[in-house]
Amino acid sequence: SLSLSLSFSSVKWVGLFVVLLVGLHTVYELWDLLGDLQISVPVLVFKHVGARAVALILLPVITYLLWFAVHFVVLRNSGSGDAFFSSAFQSTLDGNFMAHYQAPPEIAYGSVITLRNRRTAGGLLHSHPHLYPEGTGAQQQQVTTYHHRDDNNKWVIKPARHEIDNSSSPVLVRSGDLVRLEHVNTRRNLHSHYHKAPISRKHRQVTCYGFNGNGDWNDVWSLSVVDGKVGDTVRVLQSSLRFIHNSTECALHSHNKQLPKWGWEQNEVSCDPKPRTADSLWMVEGHENPKLPNATLETFRPSLLQRIVESHVIMAETNNRFKPKENELTSRPWMWPINYRGQVFSAGRDETIRVYLLGNPVIWWACISLVLVFLGMVVFYQGALCRGVQFSPVFNDECRTLSEGGFWLLLGWALHYIPFYLMGRVLYFHHYFPAFLFNAMLAGVVLDFLCRHGAQFVVRMNWFSREIAYSSAYVVVVSVLVGSFCLFYPLSYGMLGPLSSDDKSTMHGLKWLSSWDF
Numbered sequence: 001s002l003s004l005s006l007s008f009s010s011v012k013w014v015g016l017f018v019v020l021l022v023g024l025h026t027v028y029e030l031w032d033l034l035g036d037l038q039i040s041v042p043v044l045v046f047k048h049v050g051a052r053a054v055a056l057i058l059l060p061v062i063t064y065l066l067w068f069a070v071h072f073v074v075l076r077n078s079g080s081g082d083a084f085f086s087s088a089f090q091s092t093l094d095g096n097f098m099a100h101y102q103a104p105p106e107i108a109y110g111s112v113i114t115l116r117n118r119r120t121a122g123g124l125l126h127s128h129p130h131l132y133p134e135g136t137g138a139q140q141q142q143v144t145t146y147h148h149r150d151d152n153n154k155w156v157i158k159p160a161r162h163e164i165d166n167s168s169s170p171v172l173v174r175s176g177d178l179v180r181l182e183h184v185n186t187r188r189n190l191h192s193h194y195h196k197a198p199i200s201r202k203h204r205q206v207t208c209y210g211f212n213g214n215g216d217w218n219d220v221w222s223l224s225v226v227d228g229k230v231g232d233t234v235r236v237l238q239s240s241l242r243f244i245h246n247s248t249e250c251a252l253h254s255h256n257k258q259l260p261k262w263g264w265e266q267n268e269v270s271c272d273p274k275p276r277t278a279d280s281l282w283m284v285e286g287h288e289n290p291k292l293p294n295a296t297l298e299t300f301r302p303s304l305l306q307r308i309v310e311s312h313v314i315m316a317e318t319n320n321r322f323k324p325k326e327n328e329l330t331s332r333p334w335m336w337p338i339n340y341r342g343q344v345f346s347a348g349r350d351e352t353i354r355v356y357l358l359g360n361p362v363i364w365w366a367c368i369s370l371v372l373v374f375l376g377m378v379v380f381y382q383g384a385l386c387r388g389v390q391f392s393p394v395f396n397d398e399c400r401t402l403s404e405g406g407f408w409l410l411l412g413w414a415l416h417y418i419p420f421y422l423m424g425r426v427l428y429f430h431h432y433f434p435a436f437l438f439n440a441m442l443a444g445v446v447l448d449f450l451c452r453h454g455a456q457f458v459v460r461m462n463w464f465s466r467e468i469a470y471s472s473a474y475v476v477v478v479s480v481l482v483g484s485f486c487l488f489y490p491l492s493y494g495m496l497g498p499l500s501s502d503d504k505s506t507m508h509g510l511k512w513l514s515s516w517d518f
Contacts, residue, residue: 013315013319014416014431014434015434017412017415017416017419017434018412019060020415021408021411021412021415022056023056024411025408026052026056030044030048030049030052033048065304065305065308068304068307068308068311069304072092072304072307076092076093076094077093077094077095078090078093078094078095078096078099079093080148082096083123083124083147083148083149084147084314084318085310085311085314086116086122086302086310087116087237087283087285088237088302089302089307089310089311092302092307100296101296102294102295102296103236103286103287103288103294103295104236104287104289104292104293104294104295105235105236105295106172106233106234106235106292107157107172107173107233107234107235107236107284107287107289108170108171108172108173108289108291108292109157109158109159109164109170109171109172109173110156110157110158110164110166110170110289110291111156111157111173111287111288111289111292112154112155112156112184112286112288112289113154113156113157113284113285113286113287113288114149114153114154114155114284114285114286114287115155115241115282115283115284115285116282116283116285117145117254117279117281117282118240118278118281118282118283119254119255119278119279119281122145122254122279123144123145123146123147123254123266123267124145124146124147124149124153124285125143125145125153125155125190125252125254125269125282126143126144126145126146126152126153127141127142127143127144127152127183127185127186127188127190127208128141128142128144128152128185128186128264129141129185129186130142130262130263130264132198132205132207132262133262136198136205137195137196137197137198137205137207138193138195138207140191140207140208140209141183141186141188141207141208141209142207142208142263143190143207143208143269144259144263144264144266144267144268144269145254145266145267145269146266146267149286151184151185152183152185153286154183154184154185154286155181155182155183155184155190156181156182156184156213157173157179157180157181158179158180158181158182158213159171159178159179159180160178160179160180160220160246161178169291170289170291170292172233172234173223173233173234174230174231174232174233174234175223175224175225175228175229175230175231175232175233175234176222176223176224176230176231177222177223178220178221178222178223178246179220179221179222179223180215180219180220180221181221181243182213183208186208187210187211187212187213188208188209188210188211188213188215189208189209189210189213189215189219190206190208190219190221190252191206191207191208191209191210191215191216191218191219192204192205192206192207192218192245192247192248192252192271193205193207193248194248197268197270197271198259198263198268199257199259199268199270200255200257200268200270200272202273203250203253203270203271203272203273204245204248204250204270204271204273205270205271206252206269206270206271217246217247218245218247220245220246220247221243221244221245221252222243222244222245222246223241223242223243224241224242224244225239225240225241226240226241226242226281227240234284235284236284236285236287237283237284237285238283239283239284240281240282240283241281241282241283241284242275242280242281242282243280243282244275245271248271248273249273249275250271250272250273251271251272251274251275251276251277251280252269252271252280252282253269253270253271253272253277253279253280254267254268254269254270254279255267255279256317256320319425320424320425322425322426330426330427330428331343331427331429332427333417333420333421333427333432335429336417336429336431336432336435336436337364337368337417337432337439338364338365338368339358339359339361339364339365339513340513340515341429341515341516341517342356342357342358342359342429342491342516342517342518343356343357343358343428343429343430344356344357344518345357354494354495354496354518355492355493355494355495356491356495356516356517356518357429357430357491357492358429358488358491358516358518359429359436360484360485360488361484361488361512362480362481362484363440363481364436366443367436367439367440367442367443368439370442370443370446370447371410371413371439371443371446373446373450374402374406374410374442374446377402377446377449378402378403378406381399381403398449402445402446402449405445406442406445409438409441409442409445410438410442412435412438413438413439413442414435416434416435416437416438417432417435420432447477451470451473451477452470454469454473455469455470455473487510488510490506490507491507491518495507495518499518500516500518
């Protein structure tokens with residue numbers, strides 16, 4: 001159970017495929033036990049199922065959560081990635097301004113606020129002087145969400161129909177009010193219209209529009225406090241808000257889809273015609289108003305389980321955001337089993353040490369070939385049985401052991417390999433390594449089977465004794481492995497001198513495929 005928890009807490013989430021493999025094997029075992037009539041149902045349920053549930057589910061989960069508990073205790077200081085987390089999560093970090101945050105608890109007209117999307121890992125509503133390019137809707141000022149705090153996240157909340165009277169007492173903002181949001185740095189208003197959003201084409205575009213705080217009726221939004229009633233005040237960090245565009249009746253919306261480079265790869269903000277989605281919920285995070293008294297806000301600190309859930313959601317969203325960079329050399333899953341292309345870790349001129357990640361081609365191609373040999377052997381054996389061919393009991397037992405054990409190793413390889421065809425994130429050669437481990441184990445099982453039966457064939461031919469033949473086969477295998485390592489080790493330990501394309505390069509004769517770029 002400890003190893004099972006470490007499989008996905010120490011080797012990234014790809015270890016979850018090991019958990020799936022163990023789970024499938026456990027179901028197979030229990031199904032086999034179900035057919036054993038000597039085992040009573042209570043024993044089957046409470047002993048066999050219960051023991052596996054404790055050892056393979058409960059203990060791994062507890063161990064996994066324990067590592068995160070240690071993680072949160074040790075890494076408790078504020079850092080550059082704080083903004084990816086919710087305000088409540090940030091309040092648990094030493095040195096984060098949310099830990100000792102003071103602000104007026106209720107919002108008034110004229111307040112300078114920052115708005116964060118309520119969705120986990122949601123960003124701060126942001127704008128900057130750059131315009132949407134031609135072909136993406138109106139060429140007005142861009143509005144995005146941004147995960148880091150800066151002055152471009154600040155907005156002044158104003159009444160829709162008149163300007164603020166600075167000489168009078170502050171007027172609190174209430175649910176049901178019609179409001180405008182003026183961007184502090186550019187003095188343009190948050191705006192929407194019937195133009196399509198640049199990425200979410202079923203949504204409407206959101207921009208900043210106007211001059212010195214003056215715009216048009218498309219700058220007006222209806223503010224409502226979710227799960228509240230008309231007239232409720234807006235409270236910092238606590239109220240969930242929805243901004244409905246007054247003219248088009250769509251909701252201010254954000255998600256994790258990134259704009260292209262013209263949008264600085266920040267997240268898209270749009271206006272969703274379906275106003276009741278979770279991505280349309282916002283909260284006031286920052287609040288400045290010198291006319292209102294500050295108070296220490298009661299930020300509800302999340303529990304350990306809540307922090308673990310939030311951190312996992314953020315890890316998943318961050319992982320999905322990894323897209324190929326411009327001119328970046330990536331790879332596709334079909335390349336990995338055949339060692340079609342490696343991965344450059346450092347490259348340079350003749351005087352620079354170059355490191356290139358490439359599977360040992362002798363081992364790599366032998367392993368994938370032995371997978372095909374295994375499938376051929378299983379098909380041949382099963383076909384022979386169907387035709388009534390009689391084998392010795394010992395050979396039958398060995399073949400059944402090979403088939404069953406090889407099946408689970410082949411399934412482990414498939415579970416760690418095939419899902420990468422469904423992933424939209426950027427992929428690299430090293431993503432294949434967990435699958436290759438199962439490929440190598442299967443290759444070892446098949447090779448052992450072939451060596452043992454090859455030795456028996458030699459004995460029947462009276463060439464050598466079984467021990468000599470078996471040992472000789474392994475000496476040959478180990479010699480090939482060591483020899484191939486000696487040939488290709490400079491790729492991993494660092495190459496010096498000319499590139500392999502130069503006849504004088506020590507690696508010139510080792511570039512067996514033109515796709516290897518070392």
